[in-house]
Amino acid sequence: xxxxxxxxxxxxxxxxxxxxxxxxxxxxxxxxxxxxxxxxxxxxxxxxxxxxxxxxxxxxxxxxxxxxxxxxxxxxxxxxxxxxxxxxxxxxxxxxxxxxxxxxxxxxxxxxxxxxxxxxxxxxxxxxxxxxxxxxxxxxxxxxxxxxxxxxxxxxxxxxxxxxxxxxxxxxxxxxxxxxxxxxxxxxxxxxxxxxxxxxxxxxxxxxxxxxxxxxxxxxxxxxxxxxxxxxxxxxxxxx
Amino acid sequence: xxxxxxxxxxxxxxxxxxxxxxxxxxxxxxxxxxxxxxxxxxxxxxxxxxxxxxxxxxxxxxxxxxxxxxxxxxxxxxxxxxxxxxxxxxxxxxxxxxxxxxxxxxxxxxxxxxxxxxxxxxxxxxxxxxxxxxxxxxxxxxxxxxxxxxxxxxxxxxxxxxxxxxxxxxxxxxxxxxxxxxxxxxxxxxxxxxxxxxxxxxxxxxxxxxxxxxxxxxxxxxxxxxxxxxxxxxxxxxxxxxxxxxxxxxxxxxxxxxxxxxxxxxxxxxxxxxxxxxxxxxxxxxxxxxxxxxxxxxxxxxxxxxxxxxxxxxxxxxxxxxxxxxxxxxxxxxxxxxxxxxxxxxxxxxxxxxxxxxxxxxxxxxxxxxxxxxxxxxxxxxxxxxxxxxxxxxxxxxxxxxxxxx
Numbered sequence: 048x049x050x051x052x053x054x055x056x057x058x059x060x061x062x063x064x065x066x067x068x069x070x071x072x073x074x075x076x077x078x079x080x081x082x083x084x085x086x087x088x089x090x091x092x093x094x095x096x097x098x099x100x101x102x103x104x105x106x107x108x109x110x111x112x113x114x115x116x117x118x119x120x121x122x123x124x125x126x127x128x129x130x131x132x133x134x135x136x137x138x139x140x141x142x143x144x145x146x147x148x149x150x151x152x153x154x155x156x157x158x159x160x161x162x163x164x165x166x167x168x169x170x171x172x173x174x175x176x177x178x179x180x181x182x183x184x185x186x187x188x189x190x191x192x193x194x195x196x197x198x199x200x201x202x203x204x205x206x207x208x209x210x211x212x213x214x215x216x217x218x219x220x221x222x223x224x225x226x227x228x229x230x231x232x233x234x235x236x237x238x239x240x241x242x243x244x245x246x247x248x249x250x251x252x253x254x255x256x257x258x259x260x261x262x263x264x265x266x267x268x269x270x271x272x273x274x275x276x277x278x279x280x281x282x283x284x285x286x287x
Numbered sequence: 288x289x290x291x292x293x294x295x296x297x298x299x300x301x302x303x304x305x306x307x308x309x310x311x312x313x314x315x316x317x318x319x320x321x322x323x324x325x326x327x328x329x330x331x332x333x334x335x336x337x338x339x340x341x342x343x344x345x346x347x348x349x350x351x352x353x354x355x356x357x358x359x360x361x362x363x364x365x366x367x368x369x370x371x372x373x374x375x376x377x378x379x380x381x382x383x384x385x386x387x388x389x390x391x392x393x394x395x396x397x398x399x400x401x402x403x404x405x406x407x408x409x410x411x412x413x414x415x416x417x418x419x420x421x422x423x424x425x426x427x428x429x430x431x432x433x434x435x436x437x438x439x440x441x442x443x444x445x446x447x448x449x450x451x452x453x454x455x456x457x458x459x460x461x462x463x464x465x466x467x468x469x470x471x472x473x474x475x476x477x478x479x480x481x482x483x484x485x486x487x488x489x490x491x492x493x494x495x496x497x498x499x500x501x502x503x504x505x506x507x508x509x510x511x512x513x514x515x516x517x518x519x520x521x522x523x524x525x526x527x528x529x530x531x532x533x534x535x536x537x538x539x540x541x542x543x544x545x546x547x548x549x550x551x552x553x554x555x556x557x558x559x560x561x562x563x564x565x566x567x568x569x570x571x572x573x574x575x576x577x578x579x580x581x582x583x584x585x586x587x588x589x590x591x592x593x594x595x596x597x598x599x600x601x602x603x604x605x606x607x608x609x610x611x612x613x614x615x616x617x618x619x620x621x622x623x624x625x626x627x628x629x630x631x632x633x634x635x636x637x638x639x640x641x642x643x644x645x646x647x648x649x650x651x652x653x654x655x656x657x658x659x660x661x662x663x664x665x666x667x668x669x670x671x672x673x674x675x676x677x678x679x680x681x682x683x684x685x686x687x688x689x690x691x692x693x
Contacts, residue, residue, distance in 0.1 A: 102687050105606075107686040107690065132610075134686075135608020136608070146603045148600055150299075162288065164608065168290060
């Protein structure tokens, strides 16, 4: 078993330029390691830097300072094409707003990462159909996103995130746009992925009930990690 | 991959049908204008080229000098300064391929109840050679007929039509200025000359016959002019010098004396006409090309809008693993498809326009595969050129910024 942590963030700071000056710091010297097979929830008030942290870990954004190692590789050393390949193969994203392409049907949305992975048309379709079956949406393969409910769209997005068999799922408030019952169903999908397939899940949320699905909880406040430990312990300390 | 991207491009274009059509319209108009203008320009060049080859290549005309009668100078060709002997001497020059003395005039031809007035050229067999002219029916005359001043004639197509209609003129006898002539042959039709006259409205007889039987001359053996053909285009200059030198020597003109003849280069005139036509064709093409460029700018405009509009889509694609070059290819492909489809429609319209012009306005048009390929290549290049900048803009977006774009 590979013992290097899947994600290692070291002294990462991020500032957004705000016209002159050094800019507003969003992340301040964050260091964190997440091992393979972990299920981590990230909580914190708005503007605490939790989404920015996710974006940096997912190679969508770059840190202003510090280093981020994915699977032992320093992402700052990678070319744009290598970063694209990393997003394609290693990481699957699930967003709050689903982020499906509106013009193409569910199956083609699921197959999109496979297109960039270089699979043939037939292989893409077959794989996409399998992925849809795994999330229980095989009957909706030819529905456009706007013909699906929010929960169904999020399932399509999860199927898309899983289509290239990634080791890591980054979910940024995946239940934020869903009602409690649907959100619970989505969370059960994540539970199963983590428990049965050993996929590392990192989840941003602001609901304690959602966070309870994770075994570890990290709390961000003002761009800093203020708590990091077993979920119940961190939540308990918060309410105490 | 390519197939999927083509599908994407197609879908993106299908979603905004009106916009796609308007974008392509620029290309359509540009390409059809180029195709039409090239067709008209090349048509004009073709007509002139035909006229030049009908006239014959690398030609000189040697005109006899002017007579002076009581202080009145009578114009070129009126002085009997050129003779058959001059022509025979010119024929010996190695820089000349063919020489034809010409004694011509207008005469009335009669056959049965029909009559027709036309230009009768008395010349030798060299004339047909240097004008690259053959007979359609019958045969031509040779040295023997010239030596014996035989009463034989070759009819131009127009003359044959007027006098004989559908009848075969070969072997018949026509009367020219009341002298009976046997028709030896009918010349191939040559059509209109550069000057606009009908090349086929003519009759050719042996030069000796013309001098003795038709157009009596004060000085026996004199001709109005001599046509000469240089061996090649490169030898035109030397041939002209040879002609002048030889004639001055034969006419015993002292050094410094004025020539009693004029040598004219016919090809130079024709080439002026040809280069005018060429310039016109290039100008028409250039003006039409401007509309191609305008069409290209239209494509760039729409592609820029399209990239901005689909910023979020670009972000999603990048988040799931699209490389910058994948994004680039997608938008570039869209631009190229629009230009190529626009170009194909433009070609169809341009060719139809050219066909209509030739039908309705009686303009000679020439549509060559080459000009179509050129239009096609230029259109594809414009698609790439004007699609590149917007596509690059899309490809250079940072994933997180593209994803956050509202």
